[in-house]
Amino acid sequence: xxxxxxxxxxxxxxxxxxxxLHGLGYKTGKLVGTEITLIGVYGDISRLPVGEIEELAGVExxxxxxxxxxxxxxxxxxxxxxxxxxxIGGVVCGGEDLVVIAGPCSVESExxxxxxxRLVKEAGAQxxxxxxxxxxSSPYSGWEGLGSxxxxxxxxxxxxxxxxxxxxxxxxxxEILDPxxxxxxxxxxxxxxxxxxxxxxNQALLNRLRTTALPVIHKRGNSLDTEAYLLWVERIMTGGxxxxxxCERGIASATRYTRNTLDIxxxxxxxxxxxxxxxxxxxxxxxxxxxxxxxxxLAGIMAGASIVLVEAHPNPxxxxxxGFQGLFPEQLRTLVRAARETWTLRRRLDRxxxxxxxxxxxxxxxxxxxxxxxxxx
Ligand code: PEP
Ligand code: MN
Numbered sequence: 546x547x548x549x550x551x552x553x554x555x556x557x558x559x560x561x562x563x564x565x566l567h568g569l570g571y572k573t574g575k576l577v578g579t580e581i582t583l584i585g586v587y588g589d590i591s592r593l594p595v596g597e598i599e600e601l602a603g604v605e606x607x608x609x610x611x612x613x614x615x616x617x618x619x620x621x622x623x624x625x626x627x628x629x630x631x632x633i634g635g636v637v638c639g640g641e642d643l644v645v646i647a648g649p650c651s652v653e654s655e656x657x658x659x660x661x662x663r664l665v666k667e668a669g670a671q672x673x674x675x676x677x678x679x680x681x682s683s684p685y686s687g688w689e690g691l692g693s694x695x696x697x698x699x700x701x702x703x704x705x706x707x708x709x710x711x712x713x714x715x716x717x718x719x720e721i722l723d724p725x726x727x728x729x730x731x732x733x734x735x736x737x738x739x740x741x742x743x744x745x746x747n748q749a750l751l752n753r754l755r756t757t758a759l760p761v762i763h764k765r766g767n768s769l770d771t772e773a774y775l776l777w778v779e780r781i782m783t784g785g786x787x788x789x790x791x792c793e794r795g796i797a798s799a800t801r802y803t804r805n806t807l808d809i810x811x812x813x814x815x816x817x818x819x820x821x822x823x824x825x826x827x828x829x830x831x832x833x834x835x836x837x838x839x840x841x842x843l844a845g846i847m848a849g850a851s852i853v854l855v856e857a858h859p860n861p862x863x864x865x866x867x868g869f870q871g872l873f874p875e876q877l878r879t880l881v882r883a884a885r886e887t888w889t890l891r892r893r894l895d896r897x898x899x900x901x902x903x904x905x906x907x908x909x910x911x912x913x914x915x916x917x918x919x920x921x922x
Contacts, residue, residue, distance in 0.1 A: 547608040548584040548598060558603030559584070565601060569593070581605075591615075612819075614772070614779035617789070619821045623902040629821045631760050631788045634716025634736040636671045638760075638790055638852050639823025643888035645670035645853045645881050646718050646825070650867035651679050651690050652706050660859040662709035664874040669881045672736070673715040674854065677702035678722050679866055680743045688865045699726065703733035710736070718762060718854075724753035731757065742767055742794060742830070751780040760788040762825060762854070767797045771811045775820060791815050791824045792854060793845065795831035804833020804870070807841050809848045816849025825852035829870045835861070838872060839880050846887045853884050 548566075550559055559575070559582050566573050566586055571593070574585040586593065595607055612618040621627035630640040638644045647670040652658045662673050677692035677699060692702030703719065710717040716736035721727065722744065730738065738761045744750050745766030754761050761781055765774045774791075781789050793812045795805025807828055815824045826845025828838045842853050858864045861871030872880060908915075 546586040546590045546593060547610055548586060548604060549606045549608055550582040550584070550603050551605040552580050554582065554603030554605075558601070562598070562601050562604060565598065585610075612772075612775075614775040616782035616787070617775045617778045617791075617820050617822060619819055621821070623818075624900040626817075627821050629787065629823070631790050631823050633672055633718065633760050636716055638825075640851075643846065643851060643853065643885055644672065645855065645884060646672040646674050647853075647855045647857050647872075647877055647881075648674035648718075649858045649864060650829075650856050650871065651676045651688070651865060652702055653691065653865050655705050655708075657859060658705050658709040659712065661857070662713040662715055664857065664859060664877060666713040666715060668857075668874070668877040669885075670855075670877070671715065672718055673706065673710045673713070674718045674739070674856075675706045676720045676739075676741075676866075677706065678720070680720075680722060680741050681866075686866075690866075696729065699729060700733060703730060703735060707734045721750070721754075724750045727753055727757055731759065735759070737762060737790075740764060745769060745774070746777055748780070751777065754781050755784045755786050757786075760790060761786075762790045762792050764792040764794045764827070765796070765808075765811075767795060767805055769796070771808075771814055772819065775815075778820075778822070789822055790852065791820060791822050792827055792852075793824065793831070793850070794827035794829075794854075795833075803831070803837065805831055807831030807845065809844055812845055812848040812850055816851075823852055824850045825854045826850035827854040829854070829856040829867070829872075833870050835870055835872060835876070838870060839876065839883065842880060843883060843887045846884060847891050851888075853880075855880065 548562055562584060563573050571586050571588040576583040619626050628639055631638045636644055647665045649661050652675040665673050677690050679690040681689055692699035706717050718737040718739050719735045720739040720741045721730055738759055740763045742764045763778050793808055795807045798806035800806045812824055828841035832838055832841050856867055856870055857872040857877040861868045864871050
């Protein structure tokens, strides 16, 4: 935080502000210019009594210089960011390898999820996804998931996906809707919670997930601004939880052709500038069109995603939800291969890229020479 003093602030007023900050336990550093004085405040800014400081004589404005989402924010220097790895079961996300989480939109029967797990494994993906309780936009859709009627049905549905995952050595990712159900999911043995788009701002659910040991994939709400989303992600992390994964799954826009607008620019912003957390790309919900899932997923990887979340079904033509965007088994196999090639390419290009922070230092030093060379005619 910077405290900007008014141009007419006296030395005594500046000293009084410093004394107040020291009294509150903060360290300060002063920058005295010809016009104004800035006081840098170091320490835990979240407990700074902003109102009290603003009211001190000579203070013009308090300027935040760090992100409001501290834990979800990228750490390290701009040209040397620090990335955090998040394991799902034994599968490391945000590490050296691309992770593919694939499976049906919903768990529909024991036979269906078993066959889905087999095809996910055969395709070379590492984790199995599947919803047991589904969020539906219409109350008349009929299908709300195997586990939607009561606690017993939820337990039975969760047991099916856990059994299928274990049979094929695939950690499981399952969406949760109700904060009260957290222990039921944990006891069932799932490996990762998914917070769906409609719950992106569900304060009670996010608060509850602070205390689970399991990782959480938090999907971006379709009307959440890039950084506003990170502040909702931060909510799960306050208190010290670190194993959280970002997910871009499309936002609302003027586009009607695709189900949502996959915000590739924000994927790049999350990975290269704003956050150190692993980023997943979900082009299934991002596009809602089976044949667009493949190219849009690859674009997400090139933009910075290290995790692919994708819907696939033994026969998407008879899927009970989101069949229109579910990949056929053959398509999943092709996608996993292409995704890994794309990942290898991006990692190489990342190593070759010269960050602006590095180049700027060099170019700053030659500004005067360049001005003379380029503008002096
Ligand atoms: C899903 O993953 O099946 C799902 C419904 O996703 P979203 O919450 O992103 O719409
Ligand atoms: Mn779905």
